Amino acid sequence: MSFAVKNITYQYTPEGKPILSDLSFEIREAEVTAIVGPSGSGKSTLVNILSGVIPELLSQGVYSGSFDVEKGVSISVVTQAPENQLFGYGVEDAIAFGIENIGLDEEELSERMEYVLDLLNIQHLRKRSVATLSGGQRQAVCIASVLAMRPDILIMDEPVSSLDPNGKKMIQSVLNMLRASGQTTVIVDNNLDWFSDIVDHVIGMVDGKVVFDGEKETFFRDFQIQKKLGVTIPQAAEIYRELSRKIPDLEMFYTPEDAKMEIAMRIKSLEPPALQREPESEDEGFLSVTGLTKTFADGFRALIEVDAAFQPGKVVAILGQNGSGKTTFVKHLNGLLRPTQGTVAYQGLETTKKSVAQISRDIILVFQHPEHMIFEETVYAELTFCARAQGVPFSEEEALKTLEQYQLLEDKEELPANLSMGKKHILTILSVLFSSAEVVILDEPTLGMDLHLKDKLVDIIQALKNRGKTVIVISHEIPLVFDIADQLLILDEGRKLVQGAKGNVAARQDIFEQINIDLPPVVALSKYFNLPRVCFDVESFVEEVAANLA
Amino acid sequence: MRDFLQYVEMDSFLHRLDPRTKFAFFIMMSVLTSFIKSGVALLFLLAVFMVIWQVSHIGKYMITLLSKIKALLLFIILLWLALGLFTVNIGPAIYRTSFQLFGTPRQFSLDWFDLYKGLVFALRIFLMISAFYTVILSTNFSQIILGLRSWKVPYPISFGIGLVFQIIPMIISEFATIMEAQSSRGLEIEKCSALTKMKNYIIISLPLMFRVLSKGQAISLAMHHYKLDFKVKRTSYKSIRSSWMDGVFSAVFIAATVTTVVLHYRFNIPLS
Numbered sequence: 001m002s003f004a005v006k007n008i009t010y011q012y013t014p015e016g017k018p019i020l021s022d023l024s025f026e027i028r029e030a031e032v033t034a035i036v037g038p039s040g041s042g043k044s045t046l047v048n049i050l051s052g053v054i055p056e057l058l059s060q061g062v063y064s065g066s067f068d069v070e071k072g073v074s075i076s077v078v079t080q081a082p083e084n085q086l087f088g089y090g091v092e093d094a095i096a097f098g099i100e101n102i103g104l105d106e107e108e109l110s111e112r113m114e115y116v117l118d119l120l121n122i123q124h125l126r127k128r129s130v131a132t133l134s135g136g137q138r139q140a141v142c143i144a145s146v147l148a149m150r151p152d153i154l155i156m157d158e159p160v161s162s163l164d165p166n167g168k169k170m171i172q173s174v175l176n177m178l179r180a181s182g183q184t185t186v187i188v189d190n191n192l193d194w195f196s197d198i199v200d201h202v203i204g205m206v207d208g209k210v211v212f213d214g215e216k217e218t219f220f221r222d223f224q225i226q227k228k229l230g231v232t233i234p235q236a237a238e239i240y241r242e243l244s245r246k247i248p249d250l251e252m253f254y255t256p257e258d259a260k261m262e263i264a265m266r267i268k269s270l271e272p273p274a275l276q277r278e279p280e281s282e283d284e285g286f287l288s289v290t291g292l293t294k295t296f297a298d299g300f301r302a303l304i305e306v307d308a309a310f311q312p313g314k315v316v317a318i319l320g321q322n323g324s325g326k327t328t329f330v331k332h333l334n335g336l337l338r339p340t341q342g343t344v345a346y347q348g349l350e351t352t353k354k355s356v357a358q359i360s361r362d363i364i365l366v367f368q369h370p371e372h373m374i375f376e377e378t379v380y381a382e383l384t385f386c387a388r389a390q391g392v393p394f395s396e397e398e399a400l401k402t403l404e405q406y407q408l409l410e411d412k413e414e415l416p417a418n419l420s421m422g423k424k425h426i427l428t429i430l431s432v433l434f435s436s437a438e439v440v441i442l443d444e445p446t447l448g449m450d451l452h453l454k455d456k457l458v459d460i461i462q463a464l465k466n467r468g469k470t471v472i473v474i475s476h477e478i479p480l481v482f483d484i485a486d487q488l489l490i491l492d493e494g495r496k497l498v499q500g501a502k503g504n505v506a507a508r509q510d511i512f513e514q515i516n517i518d519l520p521p522v523v524a525l526s527k528y529f530n531l532p533r534v535c536f537d538v539e540s541f542v543e544e545v546a547a548n549l550a
Numbered sequence: 551m552r553d554f555l556q557y558v559e560m561d562s563f564l565h566r567l568d569p570r571t572k573f574a575f576f577i578m579m580s581v582l583t584s585f586i587k588s589g590v591a592l593l594f595l596l597a598v599f600m601v602i603w604q605v606s607h608i609g610k611y612m613i614t615l616l617s618k619i620k621a622l623l624l625f626i627i628l629l630w631l632a633l634g635l636f637t638v639n640i641g642p643a644i645y646r647t648s649f650q651l652f653g654t655p656r657q658f659s660l661d662w663f664d665l666y667k668g669l670v671f672a673l674r675i676f677l678m679i680s681a682f683y684t685v686i687l688s689t690n691f692s693q694i695i696l697g698l699r700s701w702k703v704p705y706p707i708s709f710g711i712g713l714v715f716q717i718i719p720m721i722i723s724e725f726a727t728i729m730e731a732q733s734s735r736g737l738e739i740e741k742c743s744a745l746t747k748m749k750n751y752i753i754i755s756l757p758l759m760f761r762v763l764s765k766g767q768a769i770s771l772a773m774h775h776y777k778l779d780f781k782v783k784r785t786s787y788k789s790i791r792s793s794w795m796d797g798v799f800s801a802v803f804i805a806a807t808v809t810t811v812v813l814h815y816r817f818n819i820p821l822s
Contacts (some may be wrong), residue, residue, distance in 0.1 A: 051775060053771055083720070093788070099787070101784060129690070132559070369727075389735060417760050
């Protein structure tokens with residue numbers, strides 16, 4: 001059995017342009033289908049149609065075509081924000097909500113509750129309150145709550161976008177269990193990196209049209225379509241893409257394990273290189289943190305005697321699982337939190353007596369959700385907000401040039417709230433280019449971005465670095481972090497484990513095991529093959545491999 | 551304090567009570583504080599409340615509540631003092647003087663009775679709010695819905711009330727995050743005049759509105775995904791049962807109610 005989408009066209013208003021145009025494809029039973037496409041390609045609208053929100057709840061649009069499912073077929077959705085989806089204070093309350101709505105008897109309710117708790121291996125969470133769960137646990141409860149309704153199709157819309165590496169691993173294992181149980185699943189996410197092992201079938205959409213419909217292996221071989229769709233693919237698949245240009249008979253791989261086998265057959269055996277240490281900066285930095293300890297009112301110690309130093313013109317990535325103290329740490333840098341003990345000093349002066357707005361002239365923090373930041377009436381006004389708030393002179397010509405450079409010029413009179421999530425995020429980050437701050441802190445800057453926007457983000461970070469500014473990045477996108485950072489600062493349970501040049505930190509396998517974060521494939525494979533240097537991006541890795549072929 | 555005016559997870563005596571017992575307590579206390587005007591009776595009620603808070607270890611949350619509404623309570627006291635300034639009451643005066651206004655003799659009289667009136671009204675308001683907060687602090691929104699359902703309140707109403715208590719903490723948290731985000735971008739909300747501060751708070755209301763609207767939309771979509779249909783008869787996975795603790799608590803608050811009423815009639819000083 002399969003579920004067929006036939007010739008669906010949809011526009012939100014009769015005068016508007018179609019968001020979806022003549023869309024046709026099949027969702028195969030007991031398989032995992034990925035729907036990918038750049039921001040604005042119509043993925044969210046498609047989810048609303050598949051789940052019946054359009055036309056049942058949103059009925060004012062123009063809808064034609066059909067989604068052919070038999071009568072009684074049930075479809076459930078897991079969204080990217082479980083806090084907006086879960087109804088109920090406790091885990092049991094939240095899981096029971098959907099099955100109570102369909103009026104099951106007491107015995108059936110209990111049976112389904114036990115079934116999903118066992119299936120997802122979350123029995124230990126059943127007496128907890130939802131508010132106390134980690135991001136991954138909360139998303140697992142969300143999945144349990146919809147699975148309890150026994151849906152024929154489970155749709156997951158960017159289910160890991162706000163999760164840390166541990167949370168992603170948990171959802172990966174949940175998806176593997178579902179796949180093994182024969183659950184038909186649709187994952188809508190432009191980041192294939194985390195679920196490439198699980199997916200069977202890929203549908204690619206651009207501008208509301210299907211431009212790819214095929215098997216996963218075919219998708220990973222089609223480099224042009226990957227680029228067109230702006231999909232983040234696993235770094236191992238990127239290595240294959242670049243390496244296959246140099247080695248034409250290379251067998252396809254998209255996992256680090258397969259990459260090891262394929263490359264091992266072609267590379268010469270190398271002796272471990274002599275230990276190379278990147279020179280570490282000796283000075284204290286123009287932004288320094290000494291003995292920083294933060295104890296909250298409830299007694300929780302979020303930071304414990306953290307020392308750190310930041311130099312101009314460096315990109316520093318802060319790594320750690322959720323709860324390690326990353327956000328608490330950066331909130332001390334810009335004054336949102338005040339230390340219980342220790343000091344934060346900028347250019348030798350403590351920042352304690354300054355207001356957050358005063359500190360922002362030197363140290364600016366861009367929040368994770370752009371919707372917390374944007375409030376101007378036009379994109380142009382939003383771009384120049386920091387400059388105006390801080391009294392920094394700017395020219396209109398310069399602002400328009402920036403908008404043009406990042407493809408926002410045609411939106412300059414648009415209400416920022418109407419932009420796609422990725423564009424909103426780029427806009428809030430661009431606005432700091434017009435600020436006087438010498439230190440720019442970006443908290444999860446890739447949220448909602450497709451690969452095209454991520455490339456633009458890398459450009460912006462490079463531009464800031466070239467101007468001699470310090471960029472501090474918190475991100476769970478580990479390959480990206482290793483690509484752009486000069487230094488890494490690793491936190492674990494509120495303590496600093498290490499800060500140093502990324503080459504030196506990458507050599508500390510023990511630390512990455514302690515924080516349960518995998519090194520990016522290029523780093524792990526460089527070490528595995530004893531390459532003369534540890535590589536941090538795909539291009540340099542491929543160069544090294546090509547130079548050492550047997 | 552981000553957990554103000556919301557449920558606090560604890561394992562206290564109050565938390566273990568049947569929500570219906572707590573609703574009954576709230577209703578009874580609301581009625582009592584609406585008509586009791588005797589200072590002695592109200593002080594007795596305050597003492598009972600304090601014992602309940604002490605036993606349940608929620609005293610610190612009540613101190614927070616008091617600090618948050620102290621301006622309101624002070625305003626009530628000052629209002630009654632101001633209203634009574636030109637009326638001479640029976641009883642001792644704090645300060646009294648006579649003067650001529652447009653040729654007419656007037657008396658300016660700051661009486662102990664006006665202060666008493668102000669204190670009584672402030673105490674009534676505080677007890678009303680704290681009775682509500684006592685219930686909210688110890689009853690999560692799922693229990694609120696369950697309790698209301700067992701009282702045969704229609705599900706759309708019970709669910710709506712529960713949803714309000716689920717959303718309030720979200721909005722408080724969103725507001726705090728937006729304040730942080732805007733000040734991080736250079737919007738001054740600490741070291742500025744009251745007028746600028748007010749203007750900047752208005753600025754913050756726009757992203758808050760967007761976030762609340764977007765959350766509202768996400769929640770209504772989630773209701774659809776969970777097939778919430780008020781026309782369909784719902785069942786319930788959990789049920790609530792009263793225990794001996796509910797009996798003890800009910801006995802205490804009934805005794806307290808009777809004592810308060812007796813004290814009211816024995817020590818009543820008419821306020822008008």
